[in-house]
Amino acid sequence: MLSVSGLTKRFGGFLAVNQVSFEVREGEILGLIGPNGSGKSTTFNLIAGALRPTAGSIRFKGGEIGGLSAHRICRNGIARTFQIPRPFRKLSLIENVTLAAYFGNGSSDRVEARRHAEEALALVGLPADPHTMTDGLGAAALKKLELARALATRPTLLLADESLGGLDASEMERAADLLESIRTRMRITIIWVEHIMGVLMRVVDRVIVLDHGEKIFEGLPRDAAHDPRVTEVYLGQRRT
Amino acid sequence: MNPPRAINPLHVAGIAALACLIALPFVTPAYFLHIVIQILLWGFIYTAWSIMGRFGFVSLGHGAFMGVGAYVPALLWNYEGVTPWLGIPAGVALSVLLAVVIGYPCFRFRVIGHYFALVTLALSEVVLRTITAARDITGGSLGMTQKLAGHSWYALQFPDKRYFYGIALVVWLGGLLVWRWVDRGIEREALEAISEDEEAAASLGIDVMREKLRVTVVSAALTSVGGSLFGQYLAYLNPETVSGIAVSLQIVFAAIAGGMYALLGPTVGAFLTIALNEGLRVWFGTNFIGAANTIYGILLILFIIFMPRGIMGVIENLRMPRRAPAPAPAE
Numbered sequence: 001m002l003s004v005s006g007l008t009k010r011f012g013g014f015l016a017v018n019q020v021s022f023e024v025r026e027g028e029i030l031g032l033i034g035p036n037g038s039g040k041s042t043t044f045n046l047i048a049g050a051l052r053p054t055a056g057s058i059r060f061k062g063g064e065i066g067g068l069s070a071h072r073i074c075r076n077g078i079a080r081t082f083q084i085p086r087p088f089r090k091l092s093l094i095e096n097v098t099l100a101a102y103f104g105n106g107s108s109d110r111v112e113a114r115r116h117a118e119e120a121l122a123l124v125g126l127p128a129d130p131h132t133m134t135d136g137l138g139a140a141a142l143k144k145l146e147l148a149r150a151l152a153t154r155p156t157l158l159l160a161d162e163s164l165g166g167l168d169a170s171e172m173e174r175a176a177d178l179l180e181s182i183r184t185r186m187r188i189t190i191i192w193v194e195h196i197m198g199v200l201m202r203v204v205d206r207v208i209v210l211d212h213g214e215k216i217f218e219g220l221p222r223d224a225a226h227d228p229r230v231t232e233v234y235l236g237q238r239r240t
Numbered sequence: 241m242n243p244p245r246a247i248n249p250l251h252v253a254g255i256a257a258l259a260c261l262i263a264l265p266f267v268t269p270a271y272f273l274h275i276v277i278q279i280l281l282w283g284f285i286y287t288a289w290s291i292m293g294r295f296g297f298v299s300l301g302h303g304a305f306m307g308v309g310a311y312v313p314a315l316l317w318n319y320e321g322v323t324p325w326l327g328i329p330a331g332v333a334l335s336v337l338l339a340v341v342i343g344y345p346c347f348r349f350r351v352i353g354h355y356f357a358l359v360t361l362a363l364s365e366v367v368l369r370t371i372t373a374a375r376d377i378t379g380g381s382l383g384m385t386q387k388l389a390g391h392s393w394y395a396l397q398f399p400d401k402r403y404f405y406g407i408a409l410v411v412w413l414g415g416l417l418v419w420r421w422v423d424r425g426i427e428r429e430a431l432e433a434i435s436e437d438e439e440a441a442a443s444l445g446i447d448v449m450r451e452k453l454r455v456t457v458v459s460a461a462l463t464s465v466g467g468s469l470f471g472q473y474l475a476y477l478n479p480e481t482v483s484g485i486a487v488s489l490q491i492v493f494a495a496i497a498g499g500m501y502a503l504l505g506p507t508v509g510a511f512l513t514i515a516l517n518e519g520l521r522v523w524f525g526t527n528f529i530g531a532a533n534t535i536y537g538i539l540l541i542l543f544i545i546f547m548p549r550g551i552m553g554v555i556e557n558l559r560m561p562r563r564a565p566a567p568a569p570a571e
Binding site: 050098102 | 426429430432433435436437439440441442443444445446447448
């Protein structure tokens with residue numbers, strides 16, 4: 001479904017992503033992990049069109065999308081959430097999501113977009129009342145709003161950026177279950193960037209580990225835990 | 241049988257106000273009509289500015305579009321005998337071209353906020369200097385008088401102010417309709433989203449460049465039409481009164497003071513600025529030339545600090561209930 005090949009991003013003298021390659025299979029949940037500064041978010045931003053690659057290729061459903069603008073990538077079927085939720089505070093919840101349903105889906109029917117928005121809000125468990133604003137929403141609800149907006153664009157690939165950040169243990173479990181049910185019920189492929197390993201490893205099918213902008217591991221979650229390079233990155237080098 | 245629909249008092253007030261405006265030229269002296277024409281024309285221009293200004297795209301370059309709109313039809317009429325019916329669209333075309341030339345790179349490279357204001361401010365000054373420098377054809381800082389044609393629809397000149405009053409009224413209502421069209425459309429929500437967070441808006445499929453350019457072009461085109469009609473009405477053009485930084489600042493001040501988020505806010509701003517100008521002129525004569533701009537500046541600071549949504553914004557806040565924040569159980 002998505003093929004990333006030799007992806008490189010340089011900010012001046014700093015190499016944020018270096019020759020990263022991987023494939024994403026249709027219907028899977030792929031975990032993208034790594035310590036701070038490993039290049040996860042940059043890779044996400046490159047796929048989502050927020051950044052232009054310095055080199056390399058990103059192919060989605062057979063077509064090159066590397067360097068396309070963010071709105072075109074969204075309309076091609078790739079939606080994203082943000083690590084720190086970015087709601088539009090001047091708009092109500094339903095307006096936030098209707099925008100995504102209207103523009104992200106290339107719709108020209110506002111009524112239909114509104115219906116899709118209501119479905120997306122219901123799926124994540126937020127009210128579709130036209131007067132409810134985003135003020136006063138807690139961390140979990142803001143994460144849900146991010147997810148509802150992304151789903152309203154009716155993507156085939158969802159880029160979920162740290163969907164568990166700022167949540168308590170029970171909210172994390174519920175958020176992970178929600179992502180899993182989205183994959184199953186809506187048949188959406190998911191790339192999930194996360195810091196919180198326990199919950200992520202329970203849900204993802206495969207995992208890619210980045211460190212200093214380079215891919216150091218790709219495989220099953222259970223194998224990642226035993227990979228010496230991965231344990232070194234997360235736990236430090238073993239003293240002999 | 242359906243119950244009869246309740247009559248909206250606002251609609252009744254609107255229809256009554258419109259009836260008064262239609263009757264006005266038949267019952268009012270020429271001086272008062274002159275003031276109302278100016279309020280309508282400036283109200284239209286301020287409304288045109290607020291179509292983009294309300295989304296945080298603060299342009300200080302609308303004096304340029306007004307200047308182009310005023311001078312292009314006048315020059316075409318004076319030198320080539322081209323009717324303003326063609327000259328006005330020519331002015332609009334040039335204004336739109338200017339808007340795209342300035343807007344495209346600004347939006348492409350995300351020049352926003354103060355930087356956008358500064359770029360557009362420069363545009364305003366460039367147009368003013370160009371008009372002044374081309375003194376052989378524009379009359380420079382001395383201005384130019386249009387060739388008079390008496391009562392003529394072809395030349396869009398009418399010694400009887402009532403004709404221009406009718407035109408100004410129709411154009412002003414047209415400006416309000418465009419404002420309302422933008423306000424009611426989903427594009428308004430898209431522009432609100434863009435004004436808050438361009439990257440998040442783009443991630444939802446909103447073509448940020450297209451939306452910003454579109455609202456800029458609509459705003460510039462309407463301002464150009466306003467400039468054209470203002471020039472046609474006065475039949476005398478001076479670069480300082482139809483273009484440049486002073487005019488741009490006056491537009492911004494009036495729209496903010498009246499309330500750029502409300503339909504009638506910019507018109508209230510026009511009433512305020514023209515009342516201020518006329519008041520200063522009547523009370524102080526020529527003793528305080530330029531005082532209006534100083535007072536605009538002071539009032540602008542006061543409005544931004546104490547009344548950022550302007551006069552109409554305050555009135556609307558009193559009238560409308562606040563929208564509710566999300567309830568806590570939504571978690």
